[in-house]
Amino acid sequence: MENSNQKVWFVTGASKGLGLSLVKRLLNENYSVAATSRSLTDLENAVGSHANFLPLAVDILNEESVAEAVNKTINRFGSLDVVVNNAGYGLLGALEELTDAESRQNFDVNVFGSLNVIRHVLPQLRKQQSGHIFNIASIGGFTGNFPGFGIYCATKFAVHGFTESLAAEVKPFGINATVVSPGYFRTNFLNDSSLSTPKNVMDAYKTVRDSQQLHEKDINNNQPGDPDKAASVMIKVASMQQPPVQLFLGPDAYHLAEVKIKDVEKDLESVREIATATNFEN
Template identity: 50%
Template sequence: MKSEKIWLVTGVSAGLGLVLVKMLLDSGHKVAATSEDGDALLDAVGAKLEGQFLPLTVDLADERNVRRAVDSTIAAFGGVDVVVNNAGVGLQGALDSLSDAELRGSFDSNVFGMLNVIRAVLPRMRAQRSGHVFNISSILGFDGGHAQWGAYSATKFAVSGLTESLAAEAAAWGVRVSLVYPGAMRASPAWRGAQYNTPELAARDPQRQELGGDPVKAAQALINAADAQYAPLHLFLGRDAFDQARNKIQSVQQELARWREMSVSIGVVDERRLAA
C-alpha cells in the first residue's frame, strides 16, 4: 500500500464491491461501504474494525439518504479520497416486454443513484482539490449488441456518458475520474458471496464460471489504478471485456470508412473552395 486512503464504496452486499472492501480493509485503508442492509454488510465483512470500517444502510435512490451517508463518512474519517460507484442491478428482458416501473427502477438504481453519490461527494473533493471517482459501468455500456439486455445496457451507456463528462469537469479541480467496464465476473471460493458483475454470461451459462474474471484481481486493479500516477479514464476488466471492446472499435472503424462519403456529404459546401 502506497498510502492510506479513505474510500467510499457503494453496492457492497456481494460481488466485486464486497471483495474490494475486504481487500482495502486488509491493507489498512479506512472504508465506508453502503448496502441496503448495513447489519448484513457488517456480518459479510466479518469484523467491526472500529475506526476503520463504517457500514451504511443506504437507499441510493434517495438523495437525502445519500447525503447523510456522505456526511457520516466525513464525520467518521475526516474526508473522502476515493469513491467507487459500484451499486447496480441487472434487468433482463426484451425492451417491449418490460414495464415502465421496471425500466424506471433500473435507471433509479444504476444511474440516478450514482448521480446522487456524485452530487453529494463532489463539493468536498472540489474544496480539497483532490479525489478519485470510479464509476462502474459494464462492457454492455460500451457494446450494446446483446439481445434481452437492452434496458441494462441503456443504463450502463448512461453511466459511461456521464462519467466522460464528469472527467472533463472535474479535471480543473484536480479530481480524477475512471470509467470501469467489467466483463463477466466469476464467483470466487476465496471470497464467498462474489457474483457476476456483468449478468449476461451468468444468465447464459451459469455453470461455466471459469470463463469469468477473477474478482480479487479486478479489485486489485482498481486499487492499483487509484495509486497510479496517471489514472485511466477507460479501464476494461477481463479478457472478454477487452476483446469485445476491440471488436466494437474495429466494427465502428469499418463503418466509418465504408460510409465516409455519405457522412461528410451533408456538410455545408464552401463555395469559395469550389470556386478556387
C-alpha cells in the same frame, strides 16, 4: 505511482459482488473504508468487524440518505478520497417485454443512484482539490450486442457518457474520474438477487430466452474473472498520478471492446464519402 494507505474509500453496493471483494481487500491493506448497502446486517455479516471500517445502511435513491452517509464518513475519517459507485443490478428482457416501470427502475438505480452520490461527494473533493470517482459500468456499457440486455446496457452506456463528461468537468479541481467496464467476473450478478427478469415474458423472443438460459444456467458460477484480482487492479489505478478514464477489466472485456472498435471503424469507412459530404458548400 504513489503509495498511500491513508486514503479514505467510499464504496456503494458493498455487501456482495465486486463491491464486497473491493472492501475486503482495502481493509486487508489497512485503508479506511466506508461502505454502503441497503441492509446494514447483510453488510456487517459479509465484511465483519474492522477498526477502520464504517458500515452504512443507505438508500442511494434517497438524497437525504446519501448526504447523511457522506457526512458520517467525513466526520469519522476526516476526509474522503476515493468514491466507488458500485451499487446496481442487472435486467434481462427484450425491449418490448419490459414495462415502463421495470425499465425506469433500472435507470433509477444504475444511473440516478450514482448521480446522487456524485453530487454529494463532490463538495468535499473540490474542497480538498483531490479525489477519484470510479463509476462501475460493464462491457455491456460499451457494446450492446447482447440480446435481452438492452435496457441494462442503456443504463451502463449512460454511466460511460456521464463519467467521460465528469472527468472533463472535475479535472481543474485535481479530481479524477474513471468508468470501469468489467467483463464476466464470478460474482452473484447473475443470481436471482441481482438479475431481474420481465413480468410479461413473450415467447416470440427466442434469442432473448436463449440468452437468458445461457446466462442463468451456463455462465453463472462459471465466469472466468476473479473479483479479488479486479479489486486489486482498481486499487492500483487509484494510486496512479494519471489514471485512465476508461478501465476495461478482463481479457473478455478487452476482446469485446476491440471488436466494437473495429466494427465502428468499418461502419465509418463504409459510408465516409456520403456521410461527410453534409456541410454547406462555400
